[in-house]
Amino acid sequence: MPLVFQSERFFREAWPQISQSVESGTDAASDVQWIAGATGLETGARVLDAPCGFGRHSVEFARRDCETTxxxxxxxELGRARRAAGEAGVSLALVCQDIRDMEFSSEFDLAVNLFSSIGYFSEDEDRLVLDRFWRALRPGGAFVVDTRNRDQCVRSLPPEERMRRGNSTIRVENEFDPTTSRWRARWWRLKRASAKSEDASQELIGESEIRLYSAHELLHMLRPERWRKVELFGGLDGTPFSLDTHRLVVVARK
Ligand SMILES: C[S@@+](CC[C@H](N)C(=O)[O-])C[C@H]1O[C@@H](n2cnc3c(N)ncnc32)[C@H](O)[C@@H]1O
Structure with missing residues (x-):
């Protein structure tokens, strides 16, 4: 398979326009609280959040006195993360880098890859990214991946989803390609309800394409033999994993 990054344009141009409408800071605080408990995170721990987006989880880790990268x-997005850290009175190390190029080595106690941030590349490159996380952790360090549950999507990916935050509504047209397990989404911004025609009422923001992994595929890619312990959950709240959970969360201990 050629080295493709189908969603690069989407993440560079479209995503920053909507990220703060789609991702919530409140969720980030509870996500981090659960991750801290599930991994036994200690004060002063070194944490890698990649990709970190506008820093909603990074800031929460830093609030817990973690040294966060x-x-x-x-x-x-990094500019927003820098501002959020300033407002929260915490410090973050922020690195502008493609996650495929991360070269950290045994430096972190915890590494996280959150909110469907795997599956952007070819399968070989996704595996390489998971290797990068493994390498970044010290022995005994923990890795948390949180992504969409492919098997739940196969059965019941809604053709359309809407997210309303403040004055704006984002409409997502979903399509799951069963031949590649790639989820294609067209992201629209709905304009004010007063707009008359269907065309006039929405604006296409961008299109994304993400490979969704089943639990067994993701576990296989992680190479379970090199982790001391690997657990599955159905959300960043400890829900047991099943075919019906929207999320697939892996907690692995190096
Ligand atoms: C869905 S967001 C999730 C961000 C963050 N984990 C969160 O939960 O808020 C995905 C992020 O991946 C970043 N991204 C996409 N491709 C990337 C790449 N190749 N290298 C580094 N970051 C990338 C985007 O800029 C975006 O901030």
Missing amino acids: GVDFSET
């Missing part, structure tokens, strides 16, 4: 390739 956020990696993302979007200067726009």
Whole structure:
């Protein structure tokens, strides 16, 4: 398979326009609380959040006095993360880098890859990214991946999803390609309800394409033999994993 990154344009151009409408800071605080408990995170721990987006989880880790490094390739999102850290009175190390190029080595106690941030590349490159996380951790360190549950999507991916935050509504048209397990989404911004025609009422923001992995595929890619312990959950709240959970969360201990 050629080395493709189908969603690069989406993440560089479209995502920064909507990320703060789609991703919630409140969820980030509870996500981090659960991750801290599930991994036994200690004060002063070194945490890698990649990709970190606008830093919603990084800031929460830093609030817990963790030495936190956020990696993302979007200067726009990193700028927001820098501002959020300043407002929270915490410090973050922010690195503008493609996650495929991360070269950390045994430096972190915890590494996280959150909110469907795997599956952007070819399968070989996704595996390489997971290797990068393994390498970044010290022995005994923990890795948390949180992504969409492919098997739940196969059975019941809604053709359309809507997210309403403040004054804006984002409409997502979903399509699951069973021949590649790639989820294609067209992201629309709905304009004010007063707009008359269907065309006039929405604006296409961008299109994304993400490989969704089943639990067994993701576990296989992680190479379970090199982790001391690997657990599955159905969300960043400890829900047991099943075919019906929207999320697939892996907690692995090196
Ligand atoms: C869905 S967001 C999730 C961000 C963050 N984990 C969160 O939960 O808020 C995905 C992020 O991946 C970043 N991204 C996409 N491709 C990347 C790449 N190749 N290298 C680094 N960052 C990338 C985007 O800029 C975006 O901030």
